[in-house]
Amino acid sequence: MPERMSECNSNEESVYETISALEEEVNVAPRKSPTTGARLWERVRSSLLRPKLDPQNLQNKDWQRTVIAMNGVEVKLSMKFTSREFSLKRMPSRKQSGVFGVKINVVTKRERSKVPLIVRQCVEEIERRGMEEVGIYRVSGVATDIQALKAAFDLNNKDVCVMMRDMDVNAIAGTLKLYFRELPEPLFTDELYPNFSGGIALSDSVAKESCMLNLLLSLPEPNLVTFLFLLDHLKRVAENESFNKMSLHNLATVFGPTLLRPSEKDSKITINSSQPISMNDSWSLEVMAQVQVLLYFLQLESIPTPDSKRQSLLFSTEV
Numbered sequence: 336m337p338e339r340m341s342e343c344n345s346n347e348e349s350v351y352e353t354i355s356a357l358e359e360e361v362n363v364a365p366r367k368s369p370t371t372g373a374r375l376w377e378r379v380r381s382s383l384l385r386p387k388l389d390p391q392n393l394q395n396k397d398w399q400r401t402v403i404a405m406n407g408v409e410v411k412l413s414m415k416f417t418s419r420e421f422s423l424k425r426m427p428s429r430k431q432s433g434v435f436g437v438k439i440n441v442v443t444k445r446e447r448s449k450v451p452l453i454v455r456q457c458v459e460e461i462e463r464r465g466m467e468e469v470g471i472y473r474v475s476g477v478a479t480d481i482q483a484l485k486a487a488f489d490l491n492n493k494d495v496c497v498m499m500r501d502m503d504v505n506a507i508a509g510t511l512k513l514y515f516r517e518l519p520e521p522l523f524t525d526e527l528y529p530n531f532s533g534g535i536a537l538s539d540s541v542a543k544e545s546c547m548l549n550l551l552l553s554l555p556e557p558n559l560v561t562f563l564f565l566l567d568h569l570k571r572v573a574e575n576e577s578f579n580k581m582s583l584h585n586l587a588t589v590f591g592p593t594l595l596r597p598s599e600k601d602s603k604i605t606i607n608s609s610q611p612i613s614m615n616d617s618w619s620l621e622v623m624a625q626v627q628v629l630l631y632f633l634q635l636e637s638i639p640t641p642d643s644k645r646q647s648l649l650f651s652t653e654v
Contacts, residue, residue: 433489436517440557449560453488456496457511458568465504466571467578472589476506484510515593522558522594523628531595532624535631547631548639562594566632573633587630595625 403410434442434453442451465471480502487495488510499507515522523531527550534546552559569590573583632638 435485435489435514436519438519439522439561440555443557443561449557450564451514451561453514454511454561454564456499457507457514458564460496460499460507461504461511462568462571465508466575468504469578469580471504471572471579471581472508472512472586473581474505476503476509480506481509481513485513488514512589512593515590516596521596522554522562524554524558525597527553528595528597531628532621535624535627543631547628551632551638563638565590566638569633583633584626584630587626587633591626591629592622595628597621 400411434451439451443449446452448455461471468474484495484498484502484506486492487498492498521528530550531547534543534550537543537546551562554562569586570583572579572581573586576582
């Protein structure tokens with residue numbers, strides 16, 4: 336099995352993602368008993384997650400390599416500590432071609448559309464054959480398929496629709512998530528992110544609705560139209576919860592930290608200074624706020640917009 340290189344931060348996110356991918360590979364490998372994958376996974380957890388994720392032990396050290404062997408399966412893992420601040424920071428665009436890592440307004444202007452082509456095509460394919468897929472958007476797709484789709488979209492490959500028809504629908508869902516994750520600025524923007532986090536914490540329901548809707552309508556037009564397009568899609572996914580097991584809350588948990596994930600070094604969550612909390616607790620509160628923001632909009636029956644904004648949206652969304 337090829338060696339995987341991953342960087343783990345203080346909230347353990349990268350390590351969990353890497354080991355989850357390894358778990359999928361182990362599950363499809365030949366096994367001597369039905370529980371081999373589960374037992375190997377437990378050894379990975381006990382060898383890496385429990386004793387070796389102390390930042391004080393990992394800080395400023397080179398890659399630590401671990402080999403876990405069991406029933407003929409050998410997993411090689413490499414781990415290095417990276418501070419949370421660096422791991423959460425989005426890098427600015429370094430290219431104007433392609434779509435991944437390029438500002439959304441640049442892509443939409445080039446395509447002469449308000450919703451990026453990659454978003455529309457991925458959503459259309461998922462709605463064509465993935466609405467009843469169990470765990471859609473939660474189950475990881477095959478990494479090689481996702482990278483192939485990413486390259487095809489970046490090269491403006493005209494056959495990308497044909498490629499998607501032959502791929503597992505989870506890879507298409509993974510490509511869509513990757514696009515939003517690699518935006519140089521999150522869809523909800525760096526400027527408005529702390530305001531969304533503060534607005535969702537308001538206790539007065541009327542004030543909260545006014546605040547959240549005003550903030551939403553303050554987004555740049557490509558961001559707003561793309562989000563409303565995605566929002567409608569996620570609501571349709573949740574309508575099939577009896578089949579795909581993806582509720583509005585599950586979808587908010589998947590997409591919230593991606594659409595609102597901050598690029599700034601410091602957390603934007605306001606903490607009561609009289610009640611100091613740990614870094615992990617602060618990170619957890621921030622993620623909870625991101626999930627709650629998206630869940631709030633998912634639970635709204637409709638997004639009321641002023642007449643001027645509604646006219647703009649009606650004639651700008653090309654799907």
